[in-house]
Amino acid sequence: TWMKDTYTSIYGDTDINCEGCVTGKFLRHGGIQGRNESTGLGVFYGIREMLNNDEFVKKAKLTKGIEGKTFIVQGFGAVGSWASKFLEEKGGKVVGVVEWDSAIYKKDGFKVDELIAWKDQNKTFKTYKNADKIELTNPQKFLEFECDVLIPAAVERSIHKFNA
Structure with a gap:
């Protein structure tokens, strides 16, 4: 101020x-x-528009819309968690979360509110139990797991020529 x-x-x-x-x-x-959720909402709007763009979905070999699409979110702070919440509300499935110290994956998708509550209480997903897979040694490898949309909502330079 x-x-x-x-x-x-x-x-x-x-x-x-x-x-x-x-x-x-x-x-x-x-x-x-609304300041807390505003950036995540902006990410949601961008993804929504992208997935409703005829040219994009044709090139990406996807159907239009968010519903039924799978998402992996890198960074589950204010931006990633809010974007995930908005995507889930429109029928998207968050199947993976990648943090600096851990990554979790669940084929059928996570309940975003549960992830948010867990992260708020534990500050990490290292001990999260409700996942099909968890990675503590090299969490970044989960960025390469299959999904419809990868959301880089972490620090800059997280996506680079070796993992893109």
Whole structure:
């Protein structure tokens, strides 16, 4: 909020850009409701549009829409977990989650709310029991598992020429 305060001290609090000059603010400092899920929602919208694009689905040999599609999510923080939640609500199946210290896979798909609750409580999937496969040594190899859409929602440079 110090950036917003600095802007306000220079331009005054009647400037139209005063509240909007900085993103990610807490509600009490002029932030907006929905900030936590907004980036994941944006990822969901991008995937939704991609899977409804005739040219893309033809090239990818997929049917249109999210329903029934399988997803592997790399990074299950704010972006990955919210994107997963929105995809599941529209009939998508999250079959894999890849984190820096572990990866889990379930052919029939996970219940996203259970994954979110587990991650909130345990901070990791290392001890998660409701998976067909779990990987602790080389979690990144799960990025190569079969799915309809891979969602890179982790740190930059996670996808590179050796695993793309």
